[in-house]
Amino acid sequence: MIPAAGLGTRFLPATKAMPKEMLPVVDKPAIQYVVEEATAAGIDDVLIIIGRNKNNLSNHFDSVPELESTLERKGDHSKLAKVQHSSDLADIHFVRQGEPKGLGHAVLRARAHVGDHPFAVLLGDDLIDERDPLLTTMLEEHTKRGAAIVALMEVDPDSIHLYGAAAVEATDSDGVVKVTGLVEKPAKEDAPSNLAIIGRYVLSPSVFEILERTEPGKGGEIQLTDALQEMAADPDGPGVYGVVFRGRRYDTGDRVDYIKAIVQLAADREDLGPELRPWFKEFAAKL
Ligand code: G1P
Numbered sequence: 001m002i003p004a005a006g007l008g009t010r011f012l013p014a015t016k017a018m019p020k021e022m023l024p025v026v027d028k029p030a031i032q033y034v035v036e037e038a039t040a041a042g043i044d045d046v047l048i049i050i051g052r053n054k055n056n057l058s059n060h061f062d063s064v065p066e067l068e069s070t071l072e073r074k075g076d077h078s079k080l081a082k083v084q085h086s087s088d089l090a091d092i093h094f095v096r097q098g099e100p101k102g103l104g105h106a107v108l109r110a111r112a113h114v115g116d117h118p119f120a121v122l123l124g125d126d127l128i129d130e131r132d133p134l135l136t137t138m139l140e141e142h143t144k145r146g147a148a149i150v151a152l153m154e155v156d157p158d159s160i161h162l163y164g165a166a167a168v169e170a171t172d173s174d175g176v177v178k179v180t181g182l183v184e185k186p187a188k189e190d191a192p193s194n195l196a197i198i199g200r201y202v203l204s205p206s207v208f209e210i211l212e213r214t215e216p217g218k219g220g221e222i223q224l225t226d227a228l229q230e231m232a233a234d235p236d237g238p239g240v241y242g243v244v245f246r247g248r249r250y251d252t253g254d255r256v257d258y259i260k261a262i263v264q265l266a267a268d269r270e271d272l273g274p275e276l277r278p279w280f281k282e283f284a285a286k287l
Helices: 030-040 054-060 067-073 076-087 101-109 134-143 157-162 206-212 223-231 255-268 273-285
Strands: 002-004 045-050 091-096 118-120 126-128 149-155 165-171 176-183 195-203 240-244 249-251
Touching: 002 101, 030 045, 030 054, 030 118, 030 126, 030 134, 030 195, 045 054, 067 076, 091 101, 091 273, 101 157, 118 134, 118 223, 126 195, 126 206, 134 149, 134 195, 134 240, 149 176, 149 223, 157 195, 165 223, 176 223, 195 223, 206 223, 223 240, 223 255, 249 255
Parallel strands: 002 045, 045 091, 149 240
Antiparallel strands: 118 195, 126 249, 149 195, 165 176, 165 195, 176 240
16 A cells, blocks of 8 residues: 555645655656555555545556557557556555545555455655565565564664654564564654664554554654554564665655655666766766
8 A cells, every 4th residue: 555645745836736646756756666666576456545636646547548549659659658557557546545644544544455465555755776675575574474564774863753763673584673662753862773664564454453543643643653563562463573674765755855866766777877977977066
């Protein structure tokens, strides 16, 4: 499931009539990277939790017969393939969140769709480089341990207040830790570590029962982190484990990070990089 019901206020006015998940990162909406990441890990059923301006999102993942036939007539097969790719990616469903009451509340909206199966939650503000697979490892760990799995990444201690922070213990698998506690967006001095939850989770449907009774937490919102903290603290349950990610992650959550993500991804692209890289150097030299 991909929550996409936030108000995107940091990007106003661009997000006045468009969800922030539709903002282009180079030439693809941010949410398409996330759906592609899910399908690359073998997930072919995607539920997007939507808020206002849902039409942009559902149109993007639908076919566009007029555009497709025009491109077909012109023989522009490469553009046609790009148009068709997003509608062929996965079986995509939409549910409305109603009032945006937090990530935990958004996850709860997936309950009926998820049924009895484990599921992944992918947040659109974090883009994971396709060359550094993370979700596949998380799915394997979930199968192996039956536990909730979160993606963790070391961040600058000055930034930990922007994330869920984890207290952890080592396990005998390299890059996998046992999560002993979680705090949503702690002050630097209260953070149990500088290991931040980045927006990837693999969960069992048992999380829904906990979310049902999770009281609003940080920011007055129902926090997924608080439900996971309850799981981590339960000595009789399967617990929570973290996969520590050391690969390339692009944050698109605020304007500066969003611009950095576009610059990094464009510079790496085969079709754009050769022209852009020398220009970036020239530009940087003038700063
Ligand atoms: C959410 C989660 C937080 C997590 C973050 C990752 O916060 O609540 O625990 O660290 O995503 O991006 P948000 O950034 O949506 O406020």
